[in-house]
Amino acid sequence: MTNLHPTFIEILESLCSFDGVHEGNMMSSPAITLSGKVFAFQSKKGNMVFKFGSIENLPNRSIAVTEFNPFKNKGPLRGWYEVHEDDHQHWQAFANVAYELMKSTGR
Numbered sequence: 003m004t005n006l007h008p009t010f011i012e013i014l015e016s017l018c019s020f021d022g023v024h025e026g027n028m029m030s031s032p033a034i035t036l037s038g039k040v041f042a043f044q045s046k047k048g049n050m051v052f053k054f055g056s057i058e059n060l061p062n063r064s065i066a067v068t069e070f071n072p073f074k075n076k077g078p079l080r081g082w083y084e085v086h087e088d089d090h091q092h093w094q095a096f097a098n099v100a101y102e103l104m105k106s107t108g109r
Contacts, residue, residue, distance in 0.1 A: 006032060006044065009094070010050060013094055017097060023036050023101070027043075029046075037108075040053065041104040045072070049085060050087075050096065054082075054100060055081040059103055060096075066085075068083065068084050069084070070084045
């Protein structure tokens with residue numbers, strides 16, 4: 003089981019105060035959901051992964067972000083972007099944008 007990063011716990015607690023936001027799972031990792039759909043989770047490597055749909059939706063392009071690819075023989079998950087643990091101070095802003103995108107688009 004992945005050890006929860008303290009920043010992930012803070013983000014989870016703050017976002018769960020919103021209607022319809024709950025703790026969930028994505029790929030056996032702790033996740034944050036809106037109406038049952040995951041929009042952010044902590045990867046097994048300890049990084050955070052966010053559903054932005056498109057790189058144009060990233061809130062801060064000066065932060066190193068990579069497409070999330072947990073597979074060995076497949077391409078990355080379309081629309082999902084990973085932010086390294088070293089940039090955890092930016093996770094809240096990324097989570098807020100991912101939440102707003104999920105809230106407005108439902109996907």
